[in-house]
Amino acid sequence: MEQFMLYNNSLEGNLPDTLANMKIDQSESSRNKLNGSIAALCSSSSFLSFDVTDNAFDHEIPSQLGNSPSLERLRLGNNQFTGPIPETLGNISELSLLDVSGNSLTGPIPAELSSCKKLAHIDLNNNFLSALGKLGKLYELRLSQNGFDGDIPFELGQLQNLQSILDLSYNNLSGQIPASIGTLTKLEALDLSHNQLVGEVPSPVAGMISLGKLNLSYNNLQGKLSKQLSHWPAEAFAGNLHLCGSPLGKCSVRRQQSGPSESAVVVIAAICTLSAIALLIFGAASLLKHKQEVFRKASEVNCLYSSSSSHAQRRLLFPNGSVKPDFKWKDIMEATKNLSNEFVIGSGGSGIIYKAELSMGETVAVKKILYKDDLMANKSFTREIKTLGRIRHRHLVKLMGYCSNKGAGSNLLIYEYMENGSVWDWIHQQPATSKKKSLDWEARLKIAVGLAQGVEYLHHDCVPKIIHRDIKSSNVLLDSNMEAHLGDFGLAKAINENYESNTESNTWFAGSFGYIAPEYAYSLKATEKSDVYSMGIVLIELVSGKMPTDASFGMEMDMVRWVETHIEMQDSKRDELIDSALKPLISGEECAVFQVLEIALQCTKTSPAERPSSRQACEQLLHVFNHRMAEFEKTNIDSYST
Incomplete structure (x- = not known):
């Protein structure tokens, strides 16, 4: 047995x-009554994922779960x-x-x-834990x-990688906010x-530039709030009786009994x-520094070697990661002959x-x-940096760094090179050399599973969730082992469910013709079901x-309708x-081929509500892959026994 799937039933009793x-x-045994x-x-x-959420399991958490070094997601x-x-x-x-x-x-x-170096998401809410401990670098x-x-x-x-949320509410914490x-x-x-x-709200908290939600209510905080905190709603500070200043009530002013002394x-x-002399200096x-800055602004070059922050310049953003801090603008220009067309290997939705x-x-x-006014004013550049800089998954393309040269008018994103190109190249483009063979069915099924796992991660394991909005075969890249990596996040959008999100991405068209969900074409509203x-x-x-x-589909039919009509036919x-290019298929493969088509038809239902989630589609594809391997092994055994 490789999979144990009992989720979303009403099963009762012990295992x-x-x-x-x-x-x-x-x-996967979640959402039962076990x-x-x-x-x-x-x-x-050999666990890769383990999920028993929403049951009634008791006793202690078994220590044996620590015997699976490849376990990525543990949900209890x-x-x-x-x-x-x-x-x-x-x-x-x-x-x-x-x-x-x-x-x-x-x-x-x-x-x-703290030894789990990849641990990014921890949810320990609603327990009786007593000490925070050392938790490493979390998101x-x-x-x-x-x-x-x-x-x-x-x-x-x-x-410093903490981004989504820090939630310490409903505890018995005392002392001042550090x-x-x-x-x-x-x-x-x-x-x-x-x-x-207790104490005042520290001034550095007021300067947290990315903060979109703040709740310091129902403590014993006191003092006057900084003007930088005045834009927050009063509810963020409610229940602190000795706190004053905007957005709360005015602070009472006490009159001095006597004026200052002559010595004072x-x-x-x-x-x-x-102070006046110091200010003049x-x-x-x-002023001198500003003039020097203006003089060299035209030739300014900024290079960073990761992308999880949009505020820092010239510093490593992932100092303990695999990023190599040796990319230079000059080296890239030399390697590509100043970005000559002879080195072009493709194009994405944004570059x-x-x-x-x-x-x-x-x-x-x-x-x-292309550079637009300022490094962070280019929305596609900013979006891809923010998206890829904080996610890590084996089936998502890896962003290694970025550079910006205002004088050259260009922003550069530096990725891990995928030496086998894109799925589109392999399926639709004539091979440039005789060394490049067509993809057999096992490779294609492996690519399908890898793509689904990458999309599942974006939709279900990222916080906030991410909609890619431009999934297509030319954005599915293949490494030296023919493993699939989903790339080109220039159109991606993060979904923030806790507070107001950026709606800019709903106001302009994103996606590629032939791959766009029908509801998106007229509503311009992307969801996970669009992906x-x-x-x-x-x-x-x-x-x-x-x-x-x-x-060959003609004017009255699209790809989905073509599959629907032909799959019911015979011979x-x-x-x-x-x-x-796949024919002839070996025993067991033809069945898997049509199973994948059935999954594809479920994914392309006209109504978004009728489509499976990416997690459900991924699980179905994994089932096909594992069953196909079992059939292949069975066929081999049968051939030896005859």
């Missing part, structure tokens, strides 16, 4: 002991687990998401979790409704409400004089892509986007070898759905 010692890669221990399900050491939320979080979870090197919210867990958060941290007391750790300010929290410049939501915090006046006058220095073989022996892909539709078109391409706009007409 059978017969599950012990089975090799399971994916376990209870008892999950120990029988945890004996496998909304059960009745007790006891501590197992220290063995720190052994899961690939762990990226941990959700144990809504249980009755106790004790500290184990320091061993999201939810710790509300626990038993945390004492001061907020100063070390939280070191979580000023170090104000250094979390990427943080979009901060909730410290319903604690016993002398001291104040001296200080004012010295500072102003002169600033031209070049191949650059750098002098240090590394080959990268470089996307050129699912586009993915379904790519699945049809992989099977049929035809472009979505193939002339040769039905076989027209299969790319001639």
